[in-house]
Amino acid sequence: MRIALFVTCMNDLLYPDTGIATVRILERLGHRVDFPQAQTCCGQMHLNSGYQQLAVPLVENFVRTFEPYDAVVAPSGSCVAMARDNYPRLVPDAAGVAARTYELSELLVDVLGVTDVGARFPHRVTYHPTCHGLRMLRLGDKPLRLLRAVEGIELLELGGAEECCGFGGTFALKNADVSGAMLADKCRNIADTEADYVAAVDNSCLTHIGGGLTRQKARARHIHYAEVLAS
Amino acid sequence: MNPLASGVPFPRAAKVALGDPQLRTNLRRATHTIRDRRAHAVGELPDWEALRTTAAAIKDDVLRRLPELLERFEERATAAGATVHWARDAAEACEIVSRIVRGTGETSAVKVKSMATQEIGLNEALERDGIAAFETDLAELIVQLAHDTPSHILVPAIHYNRAEIRDIFVREMPADADLTDDPAALAEAARSHLRRRFLSAKVGISGANFAIADTGTLVVVESEGNGRMCLTLPDTLVSVVGIEKILPTFADLEVFMQVLPRSSTGERMNPYTSTWTGVTPGDGPSDVHVVLLDNGRSTTLADEVGRQTLRCIRCSACLNVCPVYERAGGHAYGSVYPGPIGAILSPQLTGIGENASLPFASTLCGACYDVCPVKINIPEVLVHLRDQAPHSPAERAAMSVAAWLMRSPKRFAAAERLAQLGTGPLAAALGRRTVSRLPWPGSKWTDARDAPLPAAESFRDWWKHRDQTAGPQGHTHPVEETP
Numbered sequence: 100m101r102i103a104l105f106v107t108c109m110n111d112l113l114y115p116d117t118g119i120a121t122v123r124i125l126e127r128l129g130h131r132v133d134f135p136q137a138q139t140c141c142g143q144m145h146l147n148s149g150y151q152q153l154a155v156p157l158v159e160n161f162v163r164t165f166e167p168y169d170a171v172v173a174p175s176g177s178c179v180a181m182a183r184d185n186y187p188r189l190v191p192d193a194a195g196v197a198a199r200t201y202e203l204s205e206l207l208v209d210v211l212g213v214t215d216v217g218a219r220f221p222h223r224v225t226y227h228p229t230c231h232g233l234r235m236l237r238l239g240d241k242p243l244r245l246l247r248a249v250e251g252i253e254l255l256e257l258g259g260a261e262e263c264c265g266f267g268g269t270f271a272l273k274n275a276d277v278s279g280a281m282l283a284d285k286c287r288n289i290a291d292t293e294a295d296y297v298a299a300v301d302n303s304c305l306t307h308i309g310g311g312l313t314r315q316k317a318r319a320r321h322i323h324y325a326e327v328l329a330s
Numbered sequence: 331m332n333p334l335a336s337g338v339p340f341p342r343a344a345k346v347a348l349g350d351p352q353l354r355t356n357l358r359r360a361t362h363t364i365r366d367r368r369a370h371a372v373g374e375l376p377d378w379e380a381l382r383t384t385a386a387a388i389k390d391d392v393l394r395r396l397p398e399l400l401e402r403f404e405e406r407a408t409a410a411g412a413t414v415h416w417a418r419d420a421a422e423a424c425e426i427v428s429r430i431v432r433g434t435g436e437t438s439a440v441k442v443k444s445m446a447t448q449e450i451g452l453n454e455a456l457e458r459d460g461i462a463a464f465e466t467d468l469a470e471l472i473v474q475l476a477h478d479t480p481s482h483i484l485v486p487a488i489h490y491n492r493a494e495i496r497d498i499f500v501r502e503m504p505a506d507a508d509l510t511d512d513p514a515a516l517a518e519a520a521r522s523h524l525r526r527r528f529l530s531a532k533v534g535i536s537g538a539n540f541a542i543a544d545t546g547t548l549v550v551v552e553s554e555g556n557g558r559m560c561l562t563l564p565d566t567l568v569s570v571v572g573i574e575k576i577l578p579t580f581a582d583l584e585v586f587m588q589v590l591p592r593s594s595t596g597e598r599m600n601p602y603t604s605t606w607t608g609v610t611p612g613d614g615p616s617d618v619h620v621v622l623l624d625n626g627r628s629t630t631l632a633d634e635v636g637r638q639t640l641r642c643i644r645c646s647a648c649l650n651v652c653p654v655y656e657r658a659g660g661h662a663y664g665s666v667y668p669g670p671i672g673a674i675l676s677p678q679l680t681g682i683g684e685n686a687s688l689p690f691a692s693t694l695c696g697a698c699y700d701v702c703p704v705k706i707n708i709p710e711v712l713v714h715l716r717d718q719a720p721h722s723p724a725e726r727a728a729m730s731v732a733a734w735l736m737r738s739p740k741r742f743a744a745a746e747r748l749a750q751l752g753t754g755p756l757a758a759a760l761g762r763r764t765v766s767r768l769p770w771p772g773s774k775w776t777d778a779r780d781a782p783l784p785a786a787e788s789f790r791d792w793w794k795h796r797d798q799t800a801g802p803q804g805h806t807h808p809v810e811e812t813p
Contacts, residue, residue: 267693310779
């Protein structure tokens with residue numbers, strides 16, 4: 100199976116470790132991963148901010164770049180949800196590649212049939228499911244099944260887990276006060292778990308949550324769950 | 331003030347609410363209580379998803395053949411002795427109602443809680459014509475006595491707690507200065523106050539939750555029985571009904587009587603469901619008028635993505651699960667329709683220019699779509715409306731530049747390198763990869779949270795570097811990297 104990595108623009112620039120972790124997990128399981136250089140951004144920022152026309156060429160680039168692959172994997176719930184929910188509507192012939200685009204846990208659990216990726220992470224971890232993972236991709240407990248199989252991990256339940264962290268892309272800037280209030284509640288719930296790490300499937304939410312945690316000099320640090328699975 | 335658009339942008343109005351700790355406590359407690367009750371009531375039904383699908387399908391069918399069904403309703407209601415009026419907008423609807431009330435010679439009317447009459451600003455319009463409209467729904471009464479506006483579709487006084495309600499009653503109904511904030515005592519005070527109004531009322535004003543085309547029947551769904559008093563005691567009844575409220579047949583009601591109470595109050599069955607068909611000698615009002623209201627609905631119907639908004643049955647489940655509503659409160663939306671549904675309905679009824687900030691008052695978290703009993707894809711409509719909203723020239727320029735860079739992999743990689751060059755020394759100087767203060771507009775981010783800086787090496791560069799060391803077949807070799 101030809102698997103391509105869509106690393107996402109945000110991970111490429113800000114969180115390369117998440118992309119590296121994704122590659123290492125899959126290679127450890129014996130799969131070959133390609134990184135097509137022509138990839139850029141999924142177009143979610145433009146579409147969700149009200150610039151649909153600007154998003155279309157980005158979607159076309161994605162479809163062109165990833166069309167040859169059997170599976171596309173991305174360590175980002177929101178970018179995968181963008182592809183699956185919106186691409187077929189925005190670009191003709193995008194339905195095929197959109198359906199073959201998987202969030203990491205979908206590829207591992209649903210396609211490859213793996214829940215134990217042979218990781219060891221002896222820390223206290225709580226898990227924030229993220230809105231796109233929860234309600235758009237319906238990931239359910241797939242990321243948690245992968246995390247539960249990690250050796251040495253102590254998973255702690257997060258209060259109000261299903262509530263949005265308040266990021267919402269440009270929402271954090273356009274409605275900074277409401278976003279900050281939502282973030283404060285999320286950070287308090289994380290602090291209540293007394294975890295060392297909060298993990299999630301999306302570095303965008305984690306940037307928001309992590310920014311709040313470091314600002315408050317909180318105990319918990321943020322980590323993409325792919326990095327836990329690669330450890 | 332336009333009941334659908336206050337003119338104050340959402341972020342500014344929300345900031346006021348966020349600064350009120352009592353309001354935030356009241357909202358949090360109330361929304362979480364109703365939210366949990368709804369989840370429980372819905373969880374009891376094994377066929378909930380099928381019910382949602384059916385409810386959405388019935389509403390879509392109605393929207394597809396709305397003109398035909400409206401004409402059928404008019405014909406049947408008229409045959410049953412009612413008079414049907416058509417109103418293009420708020421002004422026309424208010425004028426029709428006012429004319430009918432003035433024609434009776436009365437100077438007051440009792441009202442059933444109704445979103446349509448709030449939407450057209452009916453109480454204020456009647457007041458200008460010398461007619462006092464008395465709200466009879468308990469929460470609506472509290473808001474009216476407080477000279478305030480409702481902040482929730484179903485629980486208009488959700489922003490008050492018991493102590494605050496007690497203070498309003500003592501101030502506005504001075505008969506009982508010893509009133510406590512015990513719910514039973516508050517209800518009793520309201521009951522005796524309202525009883526006097528009911529027994530003297532000659533005119534009743536209502537909306538309708540549903541209007542049945544086949545029979546010309548109005549359906550009013552409420553919890554207190556006060557609405558039924560308004561429907562049965564007066565001589566004259568005037569109902570203002572949005573044109574999207576039509577259902578084809580009486581049998582269709584069965585689906586909505588399951589989904590509505592569960593979604594709105596978390597109850598299995600609605601306490602008071604009144605159906606009213608024209609006039610019957612010796613029973614109820616002898617003069618019944620129905621005002622069919624457009625007020626932007628035809629325009630909404632013409633929009634292929636936006637028309638699903640007209641499926642709404644005003645259950646307000648979306649308000650109670652919305653994290654933005656929970657913090658900002660209903661008044662921040664500047665419309666009688668607050669919350670996620672208000673964020674799409676209000677701009678569609680008024681035109682986007684009047685409510686340009688509302689489609690952005692959401693994180694697109696999708697909780698509203700999950701609970702909607704008629705499956706309105708609110709996030710989809712929000713994004714659709716954002717596309718129509720006016721953008722600032724600075725934002726448009728920034729988005730265009732970003733899109734131009736991202737259209738080409740070469741330009742994108744170059745931009746990444748530039749970002750690393752620009753902020754690399756900063757990260758080195760700080761000794762960490764986060765920054766606590768950015769210049770505007772980044773300051774909007776760093777006011778509440780730290781921001782990340784680019785990594786020393788992008789993934790793209792890591793991959794290239796790895797490709798060279800790994801040779802032509804490169805990808806199969808696991809690479810030992812320090813995390």
